[in-house]
Structure formats: C-alpha cells, structure tokens
Amino acid sequence: MDTDPRFDMLKAACPTRQVIDRIADKWTLLAVVALEASGTLRFSELKRSIEGISQKMLTQTLRTLERDGMVRREVEATVPVTVRYSLTPLGLSLAHAVGALREWSYANMDAIEAARDDYVPPTGPPTPTAVPAA
Amino acid sequence: MDTDPRFDMLKAACPTRQVIDRIADKWTLLAVVALEASGTLRFSELKRSIEGISQKMLTQTLRTLERDGMVRREVEATVPVTVRYSLTPLGLSLAHAVGALREWSYANMDAIEAARDDYVPPTGPPTPTAVPAA
DNA sequence: CAGGATCCCATATGATACTG
DNA sequence: CAGTATCATATGGGATCCTG
Numbered sequence: 001m002d003t004d005p006r007f008d009m010l011k012a013a014c015p016t017r018q019v020i021d022r023i024a025d026k027w028t029l030l031a032v033v034a035l036e037a038s039g040t041l042r043f044s045e046l047k048r049s050i051e052g053i054s055q056k057m058l059t060q061t062l063r064t065l066e067r068d069g070m071v072r073r074e075v076e077a078t079v080p081v082t083v084r085y086s087l088t089p090l091g092l093s094l095a096h097a098v099g100a101l102r103e104w105s106y107a108n109m110d111a112i113e114a115a116r117d118d119y120v121p122p123t124g125p126p127t128p129t130a131v132p133a134a
Numbered sequence: 135m136d137t138d139p140r141f142d143m144l145k146a147a148c149p150t151r152q153v154i155d156r157i158a159d160k161w162t163l164l165a166v167v168a169l170e171a172s173g174t175l176r177f178s179e180l181k182r183s184i185e186g187i188s189q190k191m192l193t194q195t196l197r198t199l200e201r202d203g204m205v206r207r208e209v210e211a212t213v214p215v216t217v218r219y220s221l222t223p224l225g226l227s228l229a230h231a232v233g234a235l236r237e238w239s240y241a242n243m244d245a246i247e248a249a250r251d252d253y254v255p256p257t258g259p260p261t262p263t264a265v266p267a268a
Numbered sequence: 269c270a271g272g273a274t275c276c277c278a279t280a281t282g283a284t285a286c287t288g
Numbered sequence: 289c290a291g292t293a294t295c296a297t298a299t300g301g302g303a304t305c306c307t308g
Contacts, residue, residue: 004183006171009236010164012185017164019239019246024160027301030144030151037140043270049138051146054302059271069249073256080269081308090245097238102143104231105153111224112153115203122207122291177290188282193291214289215288256271 022068027053027061029098032070032087036095040086070094156202161187161195163232166204166221170229174220204228 009016023029027050034049035041041049047058062085065071070091076082087095143150157163161184168183169175175183181192196219199205204225210216221229 004172007168007183009171010168010184015243016236016239017185019243020163020236021160023235023239024158024163026155026158029154029158034141034144037143038138049141050144051151055271056303057301060301063255067250067253067255068246069253070246075256075270078269081271083270090242090249093242094238097234100231100234101157102150102154104228105150105157108224108227109149109153112202112204115224116201119201119203121197121201122209189291190283191281194281209290212289215291217290 022064023094027057028065029101031058031061031065032091032095032098033102035071035085035087036092036099040084043083043085046085065091156198157228161191162199163235165192165195165199166225166229166232167236169205169219169221170226170233174218177217177219180219199225 074084208218
C-alpha cells in the first residue's frame with residue numbers, strides 16, 4: 001500500500017489539504033496582502049491596489065474570505081454606499097504566514113531568474129533556428 | 135494618483151508579484167511539500183503522493199519547478215527508466231516558506247470551519263424555502 | 269460606489285492513447 | 289516507468305449592462 005503517513009497531509013480529504021486548496025490562489029493571497037498593508041480599504045481602493053483583478057474576481061474573492069472569517073465587511077449607509085474591508089485577527093494571522101512567502105519571493109527572485117536562463121529542457125525537439133536540415 | 139508605494143508589491147510588473155503569480159498555485163505548492171517530506175521521489179511515487187493530481191499536471195508542474203531551479207531531476211538509465219526528483223537548496227527554502235502556510239492551515243482550520251457555519255451572505259435573494267410567497 | 273446578473277471565451281486541467 | 293501528444297471539457301475570469 002501507499003499508506004505512508006508522511007503524505008496524509010496531501011490527501012484531498014485531509015483538512016489541511018482542504019485549507020491549502022482554498023487559500024492557495026493568486027487573488028486570495030494578493031487580497032490578503034493588500035489588506036494587511038493598509039488595514040482598511042474600500043472596494044474600489046482594493047480593486048486599484050490589486051493590479052489586474054477584475055471586479056468580479058474581487059467580489060468573489062472577498063466574499064469567500066469573508067465567509068471563511070478572514071475579512072470583515074462593513075457597510076456604511078452614506079449616499080453612495082461605502083463599504084470597507086479589513087482583516088479579522090484570523091485574516092491577519094494568514095497575512096503573516098503569506099508574508100513568509102513574499103519574503104521568500106523577494107529574496108530569491110534573482111536566483112529564479114538565473115536558473116531560468118540556464119535551463120535547458122529535457123530531450124526537446126530540434127530548435128527550428130538550429131536545425132541543419134537534411 | 136494611486137501611486138501609493140505600499141502597493142507597489144501588488145503591481146503585476148513588480149518582480150515579487152511575478153514570483154507570487156508563479157508559485158501561488160495548488161499543484162506547485164503541493165509538489166514542493168511532497169518533495170520536502172521525503173527528500174527524493176520518483177515520478178510515479180510523486181503522483182501517488184499528491185492526491186488528485188493528473189499525470190499531465192504533475193509533469194507540467196515539475197518541469198516548471200525544474201526550470202526555475204527549485205527541483206532537481208535525475209535520470210537513471212535502467213531498463214524501465216528511473217527518474218528521481220528532489221528539491222534543490224532553493225526549492226528547500228521555498229518549502230520552508232510554504233511550511234508557514236501549512237502550519238497556519240493546520241492551526242486555523244477549525245476557526246475557518248466555524249466562521250463558515252456562522253456566515254450569512256450579504257443581502258441574498260429570499261431563500262426559496264423561506265419565502266412567504268406573495 | 270458596490271456589486272449582482274449575463275454573456276462568452278481562453279485556457280487550465282482531466283482523460284485517453286501511444287512511445288522510448 | 290516516465291513521459292508526449294491529442295482531444296474534450298469545465299470553469300476561471302473578463303467585459304458589459306444594470307440597480308440600490
């Protein structure tokens with residue numbers, strides 16, 4: 001059998017795995033980072049902060065984060081309604097964990113770039129510009 | 135302008151953001167975790183380790199990780215060829231960063247579950263089973 | 269301003285078959 | 289075993305229009 005307990009954490013049924021499945025997505029992580037950086041942001045501010053995100057994905061991402069207790073949503077009944085988003089303590093703790101990833105990214109982006117340059121794909125078909133032709 | 139320097143890290147052009155865009159994906163994180171847990175694994179072992187991953191995605195994920203210098207791929211010319219994958223130092227350091235996320239997931243999965251139960255979506259349309267009808 | 273509802277498409281990913 | 293190639297499909301995600 002392949003019941004190696006070391007991999008239980010990777011079983012789709014494992015709760016930890018489920019959590020990973022949920023938060024390991026670009027927009028979620030970026031939203032959390034944005035909120036961590038400024039504490040509180042309105043919908044449109046948040047949208048401007050996260051370059052490339054669409055209104056749809058932002059709404060969707062925020063709803064999920066709110067549902068899972070990471071984000072607090074406060075509606076203020078002003079004339080054009082004002083909605084402010086901020087991290088809950090739970091969300092803040094997630095932000096810290098994500099911080100490790102960001103730091104790593106920052107510290108190692110050069111190494112990645114370098115590796116990428118050196119890389120030669122395994123058994124690639126002849127490069128079009130290099131084939132001597134038959 | 136919205137040139138708040140606090141959000142530079144979220145600009146799509148920012149190198150850190152680019153790295154995040156790349157590694158913040160489920161299969162990549164899971165592959166790294168799997169390799170960290172056992173040091174070295176063959177293709178098929180890796181596939182069995184990561185529940186739910188398809189052969190295609192595993193190949194693709196490993197290629198990318200290899201290209202970016204996180205994974206080392208060693209081919210042994212045995213009869214049915216043997217390929218072993220392991221983390222490079224760079225990959226290992228990433229694994230550590232990801233570890234923070236895993237620990238967070240493990241520590242807070244209950245809180246998430248709880249929040250999810252309490253959650254009531256904002257201004258939802260009347261629940262079918264609750265509408266008094268006109 | 270915030271966000272719900274739609275339409276629609278690119279592509280991410282799975283399933284299958286084939287090979288060195 | 290460790291892939292590559294192909295086909296089929298789900299769905300992630302953008303563009304638009306609309307409303308309180």
